[in-house]
Amino acid sequence: TKESQLSLVEQYEATQEELTSTNEELQSANEELQSTNEELETAKEELQSTNEELITVNDELQSRNTELITVGSDLSNLLTSMDFPIVMVGNDRRIRRYTPKAESAFNLISTDIGRPIGDIKSNFGLDLDKLILEVAGNLRSKEVEVQDPQGAWRRLQIRPYRTLDNRIDGAIITLIDIDALKQKEKIKKTALAYVTSVTETVSFP
Numbered sequence: 001t002k003e004s005q006l007s008l009v010e011q012y013e014a015t016q017e018e019l020t021s022t023n024e025e026l027q028s029a030n031e032e033l034q035s036t037n038e039e040l041e042t043a044k045e046e047l048q049s050t051n052e053e054l055i056t057v058n059d060e061l062q063s064r065n066t067e068l069i070t071v072g073s074d075l076s077n078l079l080t081s082m083d084f085p086i087v088m089v090g091n092d093r094r095i096r097r098y099t100p101k102a103e104s105a106f107n108l109i110s111t112d113i114g115r116p117i118g119d120i121k122s123n124f125g126l127d128l129d130k131l132i133l134e135v136a137g138n139l140r141s142k143e144v145e146v147q148d149p150q151g152a153w154r155r156l157q158i159r160p161y162r163t164l165d166n167r168i169d170g171a172i173i174t175l176i177d178i179d180a181l182k183q184k185e186k187i188k189k190t191a192l193a194y195v196t197s198v199t200e201t202v203s204f205p
Helices: 002-081 100-106 128-138 179-201
Strands: 086-089 095-098 142-147 153-162 168-177
Touching (some): 002 095, 128 168, 153 179
């Protein structure tokens, strides 16, 4: 009986040790779970913070996109309202935009957007690609007086296109009607030549 009691005591002690060990393991597992839960809470807070930052960035991007759309619309309306030919080209000398008046002056159609300006055969027999390269090389405006097929005089101007941060981002080509001015100059020269001729032929006593 004594041996049986000792055996029961030993079994009880062994069971108690197992329970103690199991309890320690459970406590350790609970601590790990608590630690994991804290990490998850931290990660959740970081995700919330990141999400808030992304929302802010997205709002800023949407605002800037709206501004760009407005600027683009303003530019399109401005170009459409221009009553003389303007052609904008990029650094690659490809056509970006042009005014309605430029269509007939430079033989342009809507599908020419994105085409190299050198591919366009204008009414003036000028190598626009070469002139733009010259302007890009010395960063100075270029002016050339030309006549259209009907004989009317035009002043072709090519200027470097500068961005707000003063970078060169292509060129702007404009065509100005100077035919009336040329006609006045012609009349003035004719009148001056006539007066000179009369003066030379008249003899004074």
